[in-house]
Amino acid sequence: MDKIYKHPVLIVVIIGIITLFFALQLPRAELDNNNSRFVPDTDPAKVTNRLIDDTFGGSSFILIGLERKYGDIFDAGFLSRIRDFNNWVEAITIVGDVNSIVSSKYIAGVGDSIVVEKLVGDDFTGTSAEIAELKRRILSWDMYRHSLVSDDFAATQILVSLDISDDDMSNRDVADEFLKIRDMAQEMFSGMAEVYVTGLPIISETINESMGADLVLMIPLVILVVLLVLFFSFHRLTAVLLPLLTVVIAVIWSVGAMPLFDIKLSIISTVLPVILIAVGSAYGIHVITHYIEDIGSKSLNAEEHRFLVIALMRKIRKPISLAALTTFAGFCSFCFTKVVPIREFGFFSSFGVIVSFAVSMTLIPALLLLRGPRPLRKVEKKEEAGETNRVVTDVFLSIVRKKRTVLIFTSLIVLISVYGVSKVIIDNVFIEYFKSNTDIARSDKFIRDKFGGSKVVNVVFEADNSETLLMPASLSAMDGLNTYLEKRIAETGKTMGFTDLIKRINQVFNADESPGGIRKNYTVGEGQFDSFGFGGETGLGFGEWDDAGFTDPETMDGYGQAPSVKKDYTFEEFFSILDRAVNSGENNSMNASEFMRSIARQINYEGASYYEIPRDPEFYGKTTPEELQRLVSNYLVLLSGSIDSYSDDALEPRAIKTTVQLRTLGMIDTGRVIQEIRRFTDAMAPENIKVIIGGTALVEEALNELVVHSQLISVFISLGIVFLILGFSNHSIIAGVIGIVPLSISILINFAVMGFLGIKLNIGTSMVASVSIGIGIDYTIHYMEAFKREYIQSHGRGDFLQNTFAASGKAILINAISVGAGFAVLYFSHFVILKNLGLLIALTMGTSGLVSLTVLPVLLLTIKPKFIYREV
Incomplete structure (x- = not known):
């Protein structure tokens, strides 16, 4: 490890050059929510749909509804305006x-x-x-009814069929034409009728527009939230900026890599920056937290400071590596789904987690070494820090000591959650991505x-x-x-x-x-x-x-x-x-x-x-x-x-x-x-x-089935990988079993909340469980390592449990609050599914942290696993 940190300037320069390279790719990033690409090309529904389109013509169309609220459609000026609009639209190449x-x-x-x-x-x-004759003609053939005119003759519909393939809908120039048609309809019929424009091309482009607004709003917001949480937790500028720097670099690398592989941002990819900022900061937090604890108010020379930093990195290498590896496993599980945007998210979020880990383990120590042994400005008084720890320790000790009560209460929660899970509705409704009061x-x-x-x-x-x-x-x-x-x-x-x-x-x-x-x-x-x-x-x-x-x-x-x-x-x-x-x-x-x-x-x-x-x-x-x-x-x-x-x-x-x-x-x-x-x-x-x-409805049906399949596959893969990692790292199968229990309880509670609140399992919320496993396992690992360390150090004597909570309780809570608050900013998204995703992950962070500090210690005390107790 000495060799890694021998040239800190070189580390900073290399990471800076790579970051600059990926940053230059960002302007090439494109948005694409063409729903046809959500389903793989080999899916039977998609194959059938393309066969029908090749035989009878494409099935992409824009629907324009015109409503005259205080009259009917039989107005000469209004019909003349429709004729003008028809002529204008027909001149567009893709129509x-x-x-x-x-x-x-x-x-x-x-x-x-x-x-x-x-x-x-x-x-x-x-x-x-003329009006009477026109009404007679319309009523004489059912083909006109509900296609051209409404039953009350107050509304008419214009159907614009598009001479394009499914793949063409992802073309930026083609997509701009969709918006041009929508905007022209609004302009030409302003003051004459209420205009309603829909159809999958319009829905897709409206998603793209809202995505851009989401990214502009939520990235600064999640950065601000994480900054505030970290600042009020540590009261140190260094503890705030360095972890944040690592995740900003990870976001640039991850999003910048997408254009290199010709991958476009989807509605799912929108949360990638938010997730990496919220999740990736944990690794930097671990490094800075232990650095602050180890250096304290010591007065060190350059060589002593270098020795302290290297010793620190050796000490925390295993827990941070395990945390990163398990988080990687949670995101990597998405790579096995057939839902294309989720699979893409899996690739680049996994890459982002590895980048966050690597940068935290290299750049932060390098910057600390370059900064030198200068004492950190300490705002928080030692007494205040100790009081906070004492409160956290006392609260959770009082809970854990009532083992039977904890187990009974947990069992009751599990039973209620199982009932809630049975009420979960599986449905992916594109139009429900938007709030009900939006134009689309x-x-x-x-x-x-x-x-x-x-x-x-x-x-x-x-x-x-x-x-x-x-x-x-x-x-x-x-x-x-x-x-x-x-x-x-x-x-x-x-x-x-x-x-x-x-x-x-x-x-x-x-x-x-x-x-x-x-x-x-x-x-x-x-x-x-x-x-x-x-x-x-x-x-x-x-x-x-x-x-x-x-x-x-x-x-x-x-x-x-x-x-x-x-x-x-x-x-x-x-x-x-x-x-x-x-x-x-x-x-x-x-x-x-x-x-x-x-x-x-x-x-x-x-x-x-x-x-x-x-x-x-x-x-x-x-x-x-x-x-x-x-x-x-x-x-x-x-x-x-x-x-x-x-x-x-x-x-x-x-x-x-x-x-x-x-x-x-x-x-x-x-x-x-x-x-x-x-x-x-x-x-x-x-x-x-x-x-x-x-038809498009069959493609959506296929997507629904893939979402369910994706959910099951990703959850089992995530839990399986976490089980293997914990089992191998502790040389014990029991360690793997104990480790996945808190996660399973948190996931169960998540689905129960979805069932009770009527939140549907869709392409967005299907990601909650695996993301939560990837992040929540950090709390389990952190507590298990602290429990094991304190038990071995005390030789099983004294109140080692109190020391365990003193060493890990506050850190776990801070991390859970920081990550949960970071995801909670998704509530300000324009999309309902992202609002639900953010709130559910924030909830799961809370439950994961609490279960790790209550149920997990009770299990360790009750089972007395050999991978811990045999060490003494």
Whole structure:
């Protein structure tokens, strides 16, 4: 060890150069909270999602809700502003399509003709007649409802689909475009409507913005807290600055190393500086505390001072090495998780712990040697220091001497905690990262309440050939799934897909048919239609129909329709229709809108009787299901060109898709919907149809499962490594067992608090246990070493226990308060999960310290382990 400290100036210079190198890397650090990268590329949910995106187009979109609180959306100036916004957004390179009330088209059958025109004309002036017609059009097709307009007509939605891959979302230039769209929406509709913007791209970028604000606030705050705690504890400037210097260096090295490996900061990485400052200061504190104790008020020359410093480092080398090694083990356990940001955090936090340890063991002694044997300014009176120690010693001695009471009370706490653990909710809700009053949280809630929601599940039906896929049984199963979800599953906000297009064209072509069916041998001719674009890349809208073959807004006649069937109804027939309309509902509580739709189906008003998948050959004048399949194939000729968001091929599809939007928040409710989808498709999909379920909701479900797996793996690895370290260092298995008991109790209490307070186990709080093990073990090691040292020195005689508390009690409490206070600053974070993380770790630091000073000594006194008692 003499050789290490022979050239203290060289140590300072080397550490300074390395620190400067890493500091120069800091400007290259980038933020990235693209949720797709949270899950590994090999995860089945992510693989499936990419396969669906490659087939039907990307599933990234921005949702913009516009609410007119004191009016409705039928205002000429307001609709004109939406048109201007559409034009502006469409010019952005990454935008695939923009779907809104002014960009969607309206298609209807009139007699033997088809009319295609804009849903809202360019000459819309907002007269009563125009508003009534627009409302009628919107109500005539369910595709508009909860997608473009709210039920009360006070809000409309603009869906901006993005022509980007998951990896593109991490690109800084692309991410800037997201924010540009959000800010332009706020600017253009200011004063006209309340603007709500959400969607995963916006959520990710909002996290990035808040992260930057967090780092600016919390790093100085945690430094200030640690400074104050240390100053009021030691009243010495040296004891404050040197430990702090080591952790600042560790932060620079750790964060600076991330750009070197092309690793971007995530929401988890935000706490890295806070953790290293709070945790890493402990090693420096140990060095300075023992230095102050050893030098006291001695007057030493340079050589004597050098000998004292080297002897000091020899004395504390083992306990500090063990503390660093066990903390390293706690953070290193994160390296084995599949959750990418947590794994990255594990790598760089482990590196930071080693740096803190290495710098504390080299730089601090080097600086002390360079400083020389000058006496330290001592503010605290010896009597005051002794009084503090006496109070701490007396309190814990009085507790520990009541061994039976401690064991009974601890057992009771454990039992209560086990019950609390059973109440823990496992759920990772991205929007719940934010406070409920933030713009992004309010926006997401608005979209859930008024429209379809921002979570997406894609259901794909796949077959070996298009004939099988287009059979009535296949299409009816997909359409039945949509109906089942919307009618029976409350969490479903909106379903849209391939079958909606088939039903609409079927309705339009049979608008003037009899509600009782089509005469036999009726056929639909094959018109040549170039485009019928519902949807764009996301499949969540209606897209552009500008080149629909039936020229907008002219009419096209013929196409083999049967002659129109019109009928005048008698009074009795009319009431019979009303009766059938009422009884055709699934329940007796139909609202007015549902009742009118039922009447429309009874009389085939505007083809309402035919808004269905053709499944009954006789009803359509056919004799076999194969003929209905060919009828649908003819419809695809009319739709060909722009249905790639729902079909892998315009004319002969072998894969078709339906999109389910969910109003759910977390994966508990989302998981129930996904389970219902699986049950329905298992029961109803034909055997020759392969059902594939994907979407962002499935990726989030996978993340939820990985969080749980990560929690279990990291905790067991942490405890296992701590057990081995303590066992080997003391040459005793019992030492390992005794050492992990206080940690296990603290972890149990942590989860119990989560259960009782309703704090969810998510990507943030899943880190609490392993971080607490890595840090809390310091208190166990410190006390066990002090207990062993004092017992051996006293030969088991006298009140060695009092000496143990005098030597370690105050130090453990100071360390626990310092680290806990450092983590408590996370309460000022913009993110709820980081607030919870900080408070839970602060709580666990307190419980770890208290358990180490109460339960641990009782166990040592009761068990009398040989690794301590045999030494005497």
